Amino acid sequence: MGQLLSRAIAAAVALGFAAGSAAAQTDYPQRAITLIVPFAAGGPTDVVARIAADHMTRTLKQPVIIENVVGAGGTTASTRAARAAPDGYTIEMGHMGTHAASVALYPSLAYKPDADFAPIGLVAGTPVLIVAKKEFPAKDLKEFVSYVKANVATLNMAHAGVGSVSFTTCLLLNSILGVKPASIPFNGTGPALTALISGQVDYMCDQIVNLVQQVQGGQIKAYAIGTPGSAGRGQQALAALVKSEIARWTPIIKAAGPTD
Numbered sequence: 074m075g076q077l078l079s080r081a082i083a084a085a086v087a088l089g090f091a092a093g094s095a096a097a098q099t100d101y102p103q104r105a106i107t108l109i110v111p112f113a114a115g116g117p118t119d120v121v122a123r124i125a126a127d128h129m130t131r132t133l134k135q136p137v138i139i140e141n142v143v144g145a146g147g148t149t150a151s152t153r154a155a156r157a158a159p160d161g162y163t164i165e166m167g168h169m170g171t172h173a174a175s176v177a178l179y180p181s182l183a184y185k186p187d188a189d190f191a192p193i194g195l196v197a198g199t200p201v202l203i204v205a206k207k208e209f210p211a212k213d214l215k216e217f218v219s220y221v222k223a224n225v226a227t228l229n230m231a232h233a234g235v236g237s238v239s240f241t242t243c244l245l246l247n248s249i250l251g252v253k254p255a256s257i258p259f260n261g262t263g264p265a266l267t268a269l270i271s272g273q274v275d276y277m278c279d280q281i282v283n284l285v286q287q288v289q290g291g292q293i294k295a296y297a298i299g300t301p302g303s304a305g306r307g308q309q310a311l312a313a314l315v316k317s318e319i320a321r322w323t324p325i326i327k328a329a330g331p332t333d
């Protein structure tokens with residue numbers, strides 16, 4: 074199981090995307106840039122985007138303003154980004170969920186990740202952790218697996234909406250275990266983590282970015298980690314990565330069966 078999990082989670086990279094392919098002018102940027110974050114503040118995508126925005130503000134000498142647009146596992150924000158003027162002043166922090174898994178999960182997705190967006194750069198490749206509330210009885214991954222299988226009827230799993238990385242990676246985990254816990258959507262795993270810490274939800278799969286402190290502090294338990302693979306640089310390599318991630322996730326999601 075470990076191998077399959079980490080191979081699939083290798084897709085959990087964050088990608089920076091621009092709507093359209095403009096912004097090639099040498100005098101760019103002349104005004105503020107909006108960076109759309111498709112999940113709630115305080116989650117991994119938001120944290121990574123804020124670090125990138127801070128750096129971009131200093132190097133581009135124009136403000137890069139974060140706009141959190143939540144809903145539908147990141148696809149509401151991505152639809153908005155796809156429809157924005159292709160002038161380089163509205164960009165999005167997309168990732169494997171919004172720009173790959175969503176294709177299989179939303180048959181009438183309003184955008185085509187590989188056609189309606191131009192990749193700008195790979196911002197981060199983040200490992201994904203399986204984490205549970207601190208009261209969770211399992212001591213290690215083996216016990217986690219047996220406990221979840223035996224008690225699934227009473228368990229619930231948090232995620233950031235259908236199409237998000239947290240949803241998709243736990244969908245894969247659950248399908249490997251052959252379980253369907255109650256699924257509790259949040260607008261991002263920032264709020265989901267708060268619910269996990271307070272014991273309102275049982276477990277989730279999420280990018281490691283804002284989990285380390287809580288695991289180390291004993292507020293939540295971690296059971297397994299999947300690490301992302303490497304990706305090439307440059308627009309062509311990134312465009313190829315988007316296509317390969319769509320091709321990788323579509324059969325995995327189909328094999329996992331209905332998602333509700």
Ligand code: ASP
Nearest residue numbers: 116118237238239261262
């Ligand atoms: N963890 C992400 C966030 O809230 C969402 C996701 O699971 O894709 O930033």
